[in-house]
Amino acid sequence: MARETVRRTARDNPYLHKDFHGALSVAIEYLDEHFGEEAVREYLRRFARAFYAPLTEDLARRGPAALEEHFARIYREEGGGVEMTLDADSLWIRVTACPAVTHLRERGYPVARLFRETTRTVNEAICEGTPYAAELIEYDEATGRSVQRFFRRPS
Amino acid sequence: MIGCTEFIPAYSELFKYLESRGGVEAVEDFWRYLSDRFLGNLRGAVEEHGLRGCWLYWSHTLNEEAADFTMEIDDEAGLFRIDMHRCPSMGRLIALEHVEPYHDYCRHCDVLYRRVLEPLGFECRVDLSRCREARCSLTVRQRATGSPPYITEK
Numbered sequence: 001m002a003r004e005t006v007r008r009t010a011r012d013n014p015y016l017h018k019d020f021h022g023a024l025s026v027a028i029e030y031l032d033e034h035f036g037e038e039a040v041r042e043y044l045r046r047f048a049r050a051f052y053a054p055l056t057e058d059l060a061r062r063g064p065a066a067l068e069e070h071f072a073r074i075y076r077e078e079g080g081g082v083e084m085t086l087d088a089d090s091l092w093i094r095v096t097a098c099p100a101v102t103h104l105r106e107r108g109y110p111v112a113r114l115f116r117e118t119t120r121t122v123n124e125a126i127c128e129g130t131p132y133a134a135e136l137i138e139y140d141e142a143t144g145r146s147v148q149r150f151f152r153r154p155s
Numbered sequence: 156m157i158g159c160t161e162f163i164p165a166y167s168e169l170f171k172y173l174e175s176r177g178g179v180e181a182v183e184d185f186w187r188y189l190s191d192r193f194l195g196n197l198r199g200a201v202e203e204h205g206l207r208g209c210w211l212y213w214s215h216t217l218n219e220e221a222a223d224f225t226m227e228i229d230d231e232a233g234l235f236r237i238d239m240h241r242c243p244s245m246g247r248l249i250a251l252e253h254v255e256p257y258h259d260y261c262r263h264c265d266v267l268y269r270r271v272l273e274p275l276g277f278e279c280r281v282d283l284s285r286c287r288e289a290r291c292s293l294t295v296r297q298r299a300t301g302s303p304p305y306i307t308e309k
Contacts, residue, residue, distance in 0.1 A: 002230065003227070003228065003229040003230070003231070003232075004210070004227065004228050005225065005226070005227040006214070006225070006226050006227075007224075007225045008217065008218065008222065008223065008224055008226075009223045010221045010222065010223045010241060010243065011221075012218070012221070013218045013219065013220075013221040014221060015160060015219075015220065015221040015243060016159065016160065016219060017159055017162075017216065017219040017220045018159050018219075019159075019216070019219070020159040020162035020163075021159055021162070022193060023162065023166065023189065023193055024157060024162055024165060024166075026188070026189050026192050026193050027165075027166070027169050027185070027189070029192075030185050030188050030189070031169075034181075034184075035176060039172075039176065042172070043168070043169060043172040046168060046171075046172055047164070047165050047168040047169070047172075050164075050168055050253075050254050051161065051164045051165070051168065051251075051253075051254055053253055054253060071156075074156065074158040074160075074161075077158060077160060078158060078159065095156075098156060099156070100156050100157075100159070109193075110192075118156065118157050119156055122156075122157060144156075
């Protein structure tokens, strides 16, 4: 067999490693098994509050248009099927084919029992401290198909 | 949905959360759990192809992660090596202004890969001395003990 060397730079490839969805699913399973359901939600909330802090600020400042831009970028990068309906006070997201769950199923990775929380809890956490709230109206465990709504809280 | 491009901060924050719940032992326990449940593709590739399985596995993952790296394999010498010039994961964490990376983030690579490769007959060495610059290296050597029994018979 040969001796081989390969050199790559970051510019040579797009950054899109969908197997990370599998690692996240395993992480959710681990938390669920070892610390329970509330730990799954607590972790996801802490993560979302920290990482999406700029998005939360943008949501408070500009309203749901900020969320539309964020999720449009995510789904543009990952593919899948999504329709978004935006008005001044709300954003509806209808996911017909979730790229994360689709990838997990295609590769045979386990889909964590609480994988839906990566949508529900994260969306709610993004809205914390803003005039908006999030609701996961429908979620299909098998496909990740979902209906999500962000809306202005009643005053 | 948490995008796969947002996973690395989620991973780093997970380590922080686990440490807050169960100390470093909880973090390391998760790393072992993840290695056992998630690295079946690395394990399978090395079981089937020997050291060449490392080349096949990381050719896939490092390109998808848009890493800046040099990877080499010398089958006769039984040596596989990755020089990571700019780790895409640590590089992204360092670039985030509003989130601090988990203090021992990079060590997960050492735990995850060693746990797969050493039982298959390889020595695995990870140099993390420059990981705060998003630089590291991984060296895998075939142990000099006769034929490679770890290769799966077809």
